[in-house]
Amino acid sequence: MKAKTPIGRLDHAHVWHPFTQMRDWLRRDPVVLVRGKGTRLWDAGGNEYLDANSSIWTNLHGHSHPAIDAAIRRQLGKVAHVSALGFANEPASRLAAELVAAARGPGRDGRKLTKVFFSDDGSTAIETALKLAHEYSRRTGASRGKTRYLSVRGGYHGDTVGAVSLGHIELFHKAYRGLLFPTDAVMAPYCYRCPFNRARPDRQDARLGRKCGWECVDLVRRQFAKARAEDRPYSAFVVEPRLQGAAGMIPQPEGWLARVAALARAHGALLITDEVMTGFGRAGGPGILASQAEGVTPDLVALAKGLTGGTMPMAATLATRRIFDAFLGEYAEFKTFFHGHSYTANPLGAAAARASLSLVRSTKATHKRQRLGDWMEAGLERLWSHPNVGDIRRVGLVAGIELTKDWKTRRPFALGEQAGIRVCAGMARRGVLTRPIGNVVVLMPPYCTTRGQWTRMVDALLGSLREEFGAGRV
Numbered sequence: 001m002k003a004k005t006p007i008g009r010l011d012h013a014h015v016w017h018p019f020t021q022m023r024d025w026l027r028r029d030p031v032v033l034v035r036g037k038g039t040r041l042w043d044a045g046g047n048e049y050l051d052a053n054s055s056i057w058t059n060l061h062g063h064s065h066p067a068i069d070a071a072i073r074r075q076l077g078k079v080a081h082v083s084a085l086g087f088a089n090e091p092a093s094r095l096a097a098e099l100v101a102a103a104r105g106p107g108r109d110g111r112k113l114t115k116v117f118f119s120d121d122g123s124t125a126i127e128t129a130l131k132l133a134h135e136y137s138r139r140t141g142a143s144r145g146k147t148r149y150l151s152v153r154g155g156y157h158g159d160t161v162g163a164v165s166l167g168h169i170e171l172f173h174k175a176y177r178g179l180l181f182p183t184d185a186v187m188a189p190y191c192y193r194c195p196f197n198r199a200r201p202d203r204q205d206a207r208l209g210r211k212c213g214w215e216c217v218d219l220v221r222r223q224f225a226k227a228r229a230e231d232r233p234y235s236a237f238v239v240e241p242r243l244q245g246a247a248g249m250i251p252q253p254e255g256w257l258a259r260v261a262a263l264a265r266a267h268g269a270l271l272i273t274d275e276v277m278t279g280f281g282r283a284g285g286p287g288i289l290a291s292q293a294e295g296v297t298p299d300l301v302a303l304a305k306g307l308t309g310g311t312m313p314m315a316a317t318l319a320t321r322r323i324f325d326a327f328l329g330e331y332a333e334f335k336t337f338f339h340g341h342s343y344t345a346n347p348l349g350a351a352a353a354r355a356s357l358s359l360v361r362s363t364k365a366t367h368k369r370q371r372l373g374d375w376m377e378a379g380l381e382r383l384w385s386h387p388n389v390g391d392i393r394r395v396g397l398v399a400g401i402e403l404t405k406d407w408k409t410r411r412p413f414a415l416g417e418q419a420g421i422r423v424c425a426g427m428a429r430r431g432v433l434t435r436p437i438g439n440v441v442v443l444m445p446p447y448c449t450t451r452g453q454w455t456r457m458v459d460a461l462l463g464s465l466r467e468e469f470g471a472g473r474v
């Protein structure tokens with residue numbers, strides 16, 4: 001079709017969109033977003049929307065937040081970019097100190113993250129972590145000559161080749177198999193579809209009514225034990241703490257993270273947490289790391305998406321002193337970390353991140369997030385009335401609503417039926433923008449979302465469900 005706006009026509013002519021079947025894209029008039037304020041976005045035709053997935057999980061405090069915008073403008077008045085290869089800059093140095101201070105949680109395992117390596121995106125933050133883990137374990141001899149990584153099925157860690165190697169989403173990753181290095185996977189604790197969960201489908205979050213004996217943790221234990229028995233230990237265990245994002249918002253039952261982290265420790269593997277989505281309060285709690293909620297301190301942690309409050313592409317990989325020290329040596333020993341990017345430690349991004357971080361950490365903001373979480377809980381409750389809603393799972397300010405053909409059997413829609421895509425299209429017609437993951441509708445509101453706006457998001461989802469599947473009641 002011919003796009004209706006001039007920008008839409010340019011887009012159709014030249015822009016290739018990520019994770020998008022471009023044939024479908026070219027059949028539709030693109031929504032051209034031109035302005036944002038708080039939770040609201042406006043398109044070129046003046047239509048108003050609510051941003052119900054925080055612009056692909058990046059935004060924290062709403063669009064055009066005055067404090068973040070002012071910080072960027074102030075820095076722009078000094079300098080936009082200087083290189084971190086050979087020079088220090090103020091915003092990045094201050095940000096590093098603030099991140100390290102904020103990451104110092106109630107960790108009970110005595111580890112401390114003290115160093116920050118900056119990059120540009122979640123993928124590059126993970127790439128940094130996996131290279132550091134590789135070099136660290138090679139140098140300390142822990143890898144026995146071959147670095148091995150263990151990660152979680154359904155895990156998503158980004159789209160660079162290393163990050164894809166750590167990921168285990170069949171649909172995204174199989175196309176690149178020939179490009180990747182092999183990694184092992186353990187079962188994800190996906191209670192709703194867990195073969196060990198003996199509970200019958202019920203109208204509540206599947207984590208709560210689950211009947212099992214932590215078989216998923218036993219499998220992790222066995223995997224580590226097997227590697228030890230073969231004398232091919234894992235160098236690192238990589239995990240999205242508390243909930244897996246792109247896997248379909250798969251939340252971990254409480255206690256899973258602490259248990260598997262202890263196993264990784266016991267077997268001498270570094271713990272890499274991917275907090276690209278969960279960080280900065282998104283997964284709940286007052287800390288900037290979701291892992292803090294279970295008293296877990298990683299050896300390496302990747303932060304991105306919300307780092308700048310959703311304004312600028314910037315990422316950070318935090319590391320412990322122990323890892324940093326393994327890279328120290330005389331120049332000619334070439335222990336240098338040979339890795340980096342042109343925009344590493346970009347001052348504009350760092351200025352935005354500092355402003356966002358101070359908003360995240362205020363006591364008032366913590367209360368506000370708690371309150372939004374309570375509203376979300378109450379609003380999500382209404383969705384159980386629809387028979388095609390199989391599971392509703394919320395962690396902090398992230399909710400995944402899994403659609404099924406029949407909640408009583410958990411029978412899934414075939415991906416080709418595009419149930420999630422259809423429902424989200426219906427929500428967009430109702431002025432609420434979000435993006436599904438297969439059959440899972442994601443609701444991830446910015447922290448500034450009002451109670452009324454949240455109600456409109458849930459109304460749009462219910463309205464769209466009824467339009468697509470009928471108004472049937474449970």
Ligand SMILES: *Cc1c(COP(=O)(O)O)cnc(C)c1O
Nearest residue numbers: 121122123156157158245276277
């Ligand atoms: C989005 C995401 C990534 C990749 O981040 P990009 O900025 O898209 O490269 C990595 N890990 C997790 C958990 C993510 O949600």
